[in-house]
Amino acid sequence: MRAMALDIGQRRVGVAVSDAQGRIAQPVCVMDAQEVLNCGKTFKRLIEDWEPAILVCGRPKSLSGEDGQQSERIMQIATKIAETCELPLSFQDERLSSSEAKRLLREQGLSEKDMRGKVDMVAASLFLQTWLDTRQVGKEDDGTVF
Numbered sequence: 001m002r003a004m005a006l007d008i009g010q011r012r013v014g015v016a017v018s019d020a021q022g023r024i025a026q027p028v029c030v031m032d033a034q035e036v037l038n039c040g041k042t043f044k045r046l047i048e049d050w051e052p053a054i055l056v057c058g059r060p061k062s063l064s065g066e067d068g069q070q071s072e073r074i075m076q077i078a079t080k081i082a083e084t085c086e087l088p089l090s091f092q093d094e095r096l097s098s099s100e101a102k103r104l105l106r107e108q109g110l111s112e113k114d115m116r117g118k119v120d121m122v123a124a125s126l127f128l129q130t131w132l133d134t135r136q137v138g139k140e141d142d143g144t145v146f
Contacts, residue, residue, distance in 0.1 A: 004052035005128035006081070007094065007120045008074050009033060014120025016128045017050050022135065025128035027121035037077060039084045047085055055087050056131050058094030058124065065093075092131040097123040 001022045007014035013036040015028045028046070036043045057078035060070045075091065082089035101122035110118070 001053040002050060003054050003056050003128060003132065004047070004050055005056045005058070005092075005124040005131070006036065006078065007058045007097070007124035007127070008036070008077055009120060012117070012120050014122070014124035015046065016121055016125035017052065018128060018132055022132055025125040025132055027118075027125040030117050030120045036081065039081065047087075052087060054090060055082050055085065056090050056092050056128055057081075058097065058127050059091035061093050061095050063095065065095075090131065092127045094123065094127045097126045100126055 002020050003018045005016040011033055012030050013033050014030050016025050017028050018025050060074055061067055098119055101119045105118055
């Protein structure tokens with residue numbers, strides 16, 4: 001089962017997908033947020049090309065594990081996208097995924113300028129991998145919405 005992750009931001013949305021078996025996540029691209037929110041032509045093509053069985057969206061939480069300030073907004077946006085795409089939706093805690101993505105990109109020698117446009121898709125792949133790993137051990141996230 002292929003999953004597609006969306007790291008929804010105000011300006012950009014990072015996109016990652018799993019392999020067809022749902023084991024390995026990989027970053028795909030970063031899209032303009034309005035393109036994704038409006039389910040524009042480019043985003044629809046991405047859905048058609050990858051044929052995900054589920055969308056996994058990052059759920060912003062505070063370091064203490066509580067829903068962050070953006071959590072409700074992101075959950076509403078993600079629900080709208082999933083309904084428009086007619087896909088089930090699950091949420092995954094995205095705490096520190098952007099920080100970890102930046103760390104990984106720095107290790108690859110990228111400057112802050114070079115990282116722009118890559119952080120969001122790498123962050124999406126990180127929380128997607130966590131979601132996939134959780135499912136592999138039979139601990140399905142209770143945030144799945146069908």
